[in-house]
Amino acid sequence: MMVTSMVDLLIDLMALDYNYRGLRRLCAPQVKFLGVVKADAYGHGLVPVARKLVAAGADYLGVGSLEEGLILRRAGLALPVLLMLGILPGEAEGAVGAHMEVALFRKDVAQVVEAAAAAQGKKARVHLKVDTGMGRLGLLPQDVLPFLEGLHSYRHLEVQGLISHLAVAEIEDKTYTQKQIEDFSALLAAARQRGWKLPLSHIANSAALWEIQEAHFNLVRPGIMLYGSPANPHRPPPLELRPVMSVATQVLQLKRLPPGTSISYGCTYTTADWCDLAILPVGYCNGYPRQLSSKGEVLIQGRRAPIRGRVCMNLTMVEVTHIPGVKEGDRAVILGTDGGARLTADELAAWAQTISYEIYCALGTANPRRYVGA
Numbered sequence: 007m008m009v010t011s012m013v014d015l016l017i018d019l020m021a022l023d024y025n026y027r028g029l030r031r032l033c034a035p036q037v038k039f040l041g042v043v044k045a046d047a048y049g050h051g052l053v054p055v056a057r058k059l060v061a062a063g064a065d066y067l068g069v070g071s072l073e074e075g076l077i078l079r080r081a082g083l084a085l086p087v088l089l090m091l092g093i094l095p096g097e098a099e100g101a102v103g104a105h106m107e108v109a110l111f112r113k114d115v116a117q118v119v120e121a122a123a124a125a126q127g128k129k130a131r132v133h134l135k136v137d138t139g140m141g142r143l144g145l146l147p148q149d150v151l152p153f154l155e156g157l158h159s160y161r162h163l164e165v166q167g168l169i170s171h172l173a174v175a176e177i178e179d180k181t182y183t184q185k186q187i188e189d190f191s192a193l194l195a196a197a198r199q200r201g202w203k204l205p206l207s208h209i210a211n212s213a214a215l216w217e218i219q220e221a222h223f224n225l226v227r228p229g230i231m232l233y234g235s236p237a238n239p240h241r242p243p244p245l246e247l248r249p250v251m252s253v254a255t256q257v258l259q260l261k262r263l264p265p266g267t268s269i270s271y272g273c274t275y276t277t278a279d280w281c282d283l284a285i286l287p288v289g290y291c292n293g294y295p296r297q298l299s300s301k302g303e304v305l306i307q308g309r310r311a312p313i314r315g316r317v318c319m320n321l322t323m324v325e326v327t328h329i330p331g332v333k334e335g336d337r338a339v340i341l342g343t344d345g346g347a348r349l350t351a352d353e354l355a356a357w358a359q360t361i362s363y364e365i366y367c368a369l370g371t372a373n374p375r376r377y378v379g380a
């Protein structure tokens with residue numbers, strides 16, 4: 007039996023390769039490059055994306071869980087992998103056994119990683135996570151040196167570096183970001199003065215890679231720009247980015263409705279005039295946000311068709327009265343290009359009051375993915 011999908015989600019790995027090369031050119035040659043592939047590569051597919059980045063020359067990969075790290079190892083990828091959220095104490099043995107590098111911010115985890123490395127006769131690499139202003143994971147700056155002191159006796163841990171994350175690097179006013187970078191540099195200098203080499207310290211996400219050279223330190227850690235969206239949708243990026251993900255569906259039914267007909271759950275939209283309505287087999291179960299109800303648009307025959315009424319679990323209705331000759335089976339692009347027209351993840355995100363990251367994660371993990379350019 008041939009199984010087809012009503013939602014066609016395409017991942018263009020050549021676009022990923024193109025974005026990688028563009029971002030790499032913005033960094034000095036000695037700066038290492040960690041491709042952030044957590045959350046199933048922002049919904050683009052962990053293994054195919056990781057393979058492409060490695061082939062393109064990435065030095066490191068960053069994942070969100072030990073499970074993702076193990077998937078990479080099972081796929082035969084041997085390069086350094088950073089567990090960006092650290093590990094739970096019970097995961098130390100598995101993480102060390104698979105040569106994972108661990109973001110570290112808990113003493114009990116330091117102990118179990120040391121013990122696992124000692125038991126396995128290995129050195130385990132850790133990156134000390136510092137909260138310089140993100141207000142999320144990591145040691146507070148004043149706790150970093152005492153924490154490092156506590157690691158002195160751990161003969162099986164190699165502290166690779168300090169790592170931190172920037173909270174607002176994408177906005178134009180860089181005051182907060184500069185303070186985070188200064189605090190990070192000061193901590194790094196203080197730790198190095200005490201004899202810690204910390205060869206791989208890093209803080210730069212896409213936005214900082216793009217705009218703040220002094221944030222590159224020894225390694226950059228971009229995610230979103232690899233996938234083709236600017237870190238700040240309101241400012242043109244310094245290089246051409248090619249969207250990696252595109253999503254299309256097709257017109258499942260077409261009908262002509264008289265004035266005064268209500269459309270979809272809640273009867274929130276009523277036709278004012280005769281209306282040609284295309285019913286599309288895509289909805290929030292496919293990661294298409296319900297917030298697009300009566301707000302979003304799709305592309306049919308290279309023209310924009312507005313969503314009428316509520317997005318349902320599996321179905322969305324769009325008006326095509328202004329597009330002559332639409333037929334059942336016609337392609338409807340919900341993300342990507344059609345003729346000269348284009349719908350970006352940032353545009354969908356603006357309608358849904360979210361960010362491109364969430365659009366990619368939602369669409370990418372809810373639908374079968376088809377790849378080109380592997």
Ligand SMILES: Cc1ncc(COP(=O)(O)O)c(C=O)c1O
Nearest residue numbers: 042171211212213227228229230
């Ligand atoms: C710790 C950390 N570093 C780097 C990144 C990559 O950020 P961006 O996708 O904005 O480049 C993320 C993304 O969430 C992150 O959590």
